[in-house]
Amino acid sequence: MKILVVGTGVIGCIYGWQLSEAGHEVTHFVRKGKKLEIDKDGIIIHCLDARKQNRPIIETLYRPNTVEQIGNNGYDLIIVPTKANQLNSILPILAKTEKYTNILFLQNLWITHIRQIESAFQDSRIIYGQAHIAGGGKSGNKITCVIFGTKNSPTMLGKKDGTVSESVIQVEKVMRQANLNPQICKNIFAWLISHYAEANGLVAGVMEARTAQNYISNKEYIKHSIRLIREGFKVCTLLGIHAWKIYPQALYYVPTWCLIPALLKMYRTEETQLMIQGHIKHSPDEMKEMFYDVFETGKNLGLSMKNYKQMQKYIDTFVL
The missing domain is CATH 1.10.1040 (N-(1-d-carboxylethyl)-l-norvaline Dehydrogenase; domain 2)
Structure with missing residues (x-):
């Protein structure tokens, strides 16, 4: 699947890294002036992977593909894992993408944020989610993070109306390929x-x-x-x-x-x-x-x- 991840924050890099490892074509949309820096230095990921029995600490240099303009590049899925307070600047940019591209809002969201998203897009494009499986912090180009290994720490996915659409099923499949413990929730709101x-x-x-x-x-x-x-x-x-x-x-x-x-x-x-x-x-x-x-x-x-x-x-x- 051709996937665009908005930003290179903690969750965006964890998911981009894992989806890339699973064989998907992942690109990160970055702010102007960040592309050269990331292309040159990459992103250091220091990760406690609790999914594995020996709970290894993985240290890797993640070198993602990056773009400073989204355009209409035929993405199958756009993942928005940014802070909710960045929606004001992100939504107008996403509004210019192809109308058939599904958008997964993988964020901590309050009712005001959901109203904001719904005012910008047709419901058919929107999938809501939450990265309950992972977390951590970032300093410079280094991310220190954890990927949890319990069933109670999933990647939550769903449509607000509770339907299990073909788009949700496809995203669930992609997340499962990356071992990100997807769970479809019919009451995601x-x-x-x-x-x-x-x-x-x-x-x-x-x-x-x-x-x-x-x-x-x-x-x-x-x-x-x-x-x-x-x-x-x-x-x-x-x-x-x-x-x-x-x-x-x-x-x-x-x-x-x-x-x-x-x-x-x-x-x-x-x-x-x-x-x-x-x-x-x-x-x-x-x-x-x-x-x-x-x-x-x-x-x-x-x-x-x-x-x-x-x-x-x-x-x-x-x-x-």
Whole structure:
């Protein structure tokens, strides 16, 4: 398959690298002035691959094909793994591509972002997804990342209306060829919105703690995250999304005393620590915007957002 990946961020490079390894023709769309640099130096990928039994650390130099203009080049699939706050600049560019090319938005998305996407494209072109299988950070031309190896860490895929279209089936096949654990979700809209609230509660707790290591050293930070996640789920409920019906988000309704040990066990693993710390270093602006997306939506819907108000000072003063 001929695939265009927008950008060379963490998720874009992980997926571009893995899809290339699986034999697909992958090109990355980069900002003006970046092509020469990437073509010359490549991108160093330092990856803990937890899909394999011995969990190897892979160090490789990824040399992707790059373009600074998209044009009509007959791509079968365009993958958009950028931060959601970059949609304003990306959507007008993507609007110029062939109308038959499917676009996979592989991002953390809130309801406002989905409305923005739907105002730009026909629904037939749009596939939504989330790279739950991977994460990490980037410094210069080096990416430090993890690819998780459990069934509970998939590449989520789906159409907003729940249909399993031929385009979704084709993308699922491509992701499976690259061993990226695809999972077709017939309720992808609800999954994405509730996941956004969940992920926001986690990263806000880490921002309060200042580091991933501090976060797992004090149960109070975990408690604060749980409260934020549950308050975010109340926002979801008012949006018509019931998190208690969605896995794994439903697990946050387990009693707190039982939930904390399970979360600590998960957060203390090497791969989760790597992902969280990398995300903090790479995307603090995105994390702050995620916090305020949920916070402002909740207030507009009439909720007091007590826990968000208590957390606000830590978000506003967070620095690396």
